[in-house]
Amino acid sequence: MAGSSQPSPASVTLQQTRQLTLKQLRDLIGDIYLQKKRHDEKAAESKQPRETMEQFMYTYLNQRYGLKQLIIEWAGAVINGIKKYSREDADVCLFGKVLRNEVDEEFRWVQQALRETVNGLVRTIVREKHAMKGEVELKYIIEEFSSDRVHMETWMWFKIIERMYNQEDI
DSSP, rough: OTTTTTTEOOOOOOOOSOOHHHHHHHHHHHHHHHHHHHHHHHHHHHOOOOOOOHHHHHHHHHHOOOOOHHHHHHHHHHHHHHHHTTTTOOHHHHHHHHHTTSSTTTTHHHHHHHHHHHHHHHHHHHHTTTTSSSSHEEEEEHHHHHHTSOOOOOHHHHHHHHHSOGGOOO
């Protein structure tokens, strides 16, 4: 970040003591996205350039905490959280890639649409497979799959892919 007084993620000491749970990190990421959207809208209105997510994260932390030491501590906590949870949480992984400018910010909308499509197909497939079950039982089974408490069997993934793509694409 040329001309910026904020430290870059690479320069933040990662031995900070603050540890975020996955929920805390996801909540923080959600708030950063929300505030960035508002910030980008204001920048567009005043014909100012958009900040990168990396730049904005420091703007966000500065507005929230103000003190340089707290900004560095929280930035370290975010970066450590991304390293810790990226393998288990797609949203955290994506935020890390956006933060490093490896993926466009708007890709999260593609990811969200894909998630909704897969969830809809899971509901449809579960209802077809368990057509004789009542609505309460179906809702429970669907929630199990949606919450990732149950790993989908291979056949179910094949069904999802078959329904998402044309036969010639598979």
